[in-house]
Each structure stands twice: as structure tokens, then as C-alpha cells.
Amino acid sequence: xxxxxxxxxxxxxxxxxxxxxxxxxxxxxxxxxxxxxxxxxxxxxxxxxxxxxxxxxxxxxxxxxxxxxxxxxxxxxxxxxxxxxxxxx
Numbered sequence: 380x381x382x383x384x385x386x387x388x389x390x391x392x393x394x395x396x397x398x399x400x401x402x403x404x405x406x407x408x409x410x411x412x413x414x415x416x417x418x419x420x421x422x423x424x425x426x427x428x429x430x431x432x433x434x435x436x437x438x439x440x441x442x443x444x445x446x447x448x449x450x451x452x453x454x455x456x457x458x459x460x461x462x463x464x465x466x467x468x
Contacts (some may be wrong), residue, residue, distance in 0.1 A: 384466050388459070395455045402444040403437045410436040 410432050418428065441448075459466075 388466070391455065391458075395451060399448045399451055402448075403440045406436045406440040407433045 411429065414429050414432050418424065
């Protein structure tokens with residue numbers, strides 16, 4: 380296995396990680412921003428108020444985007460196993 384193949388596999392792995400994590404991180408960011416604006420406008424400075432909505436938003440994102448994320452990850456692993464003889468040889 381040459382260095383180019385290792386770099387290509389690492390590049391693909393990082394791309395898959397970014398694509399799979401993007402919906403959860405994006406929804407968490409949007410909910411966190413909305414809660415921060417709400418806290419700033421109402422002068423509520425409760426620390427736990429920021430965490431619970433974000434946790435719920437990430438859980439909902441997993442429920443909604445879970446099948447899509449699983450297809451992406453299974454496709455990546457399948458691609459690695461199908462092309463394994465090419466990588467080794």
C-alpha cells in the first residue's frame with residue numbers, strides 16, 4: 380500500500396465524517412443560537428437552559444438523518460472492502 384493510497388483513504392474518511400456530522404452540528408448550532416438570543420432578550424442567565432434544547436435537537440437530527448447517515452457510512456465501508464485488493468496489491 381503506497382503513501383498516496385493512505386492519503387486518499389484518509390481524505391475520504393475525513394470527508395465522510397464531516398458529511399455525517401454536519402446535520403447534527405448544524406441543528407445544534409441553530410438551536411444554540413436561538414436559545415442564546417432568547418436568553419439575551421429575556422435576561423435569563425440559566426446555564427442548563429442552553430444544554431437541554433441542544434441535546435434534544437441533536438437527538439431529533441439523529442432520528443431524522445439517521446438512515447441517510449447510515450447509508451453514507453455503509454457505502455464508504457463497502458467501497459473500502461470492495462477495493463481492498465486494489466489497495467493492497
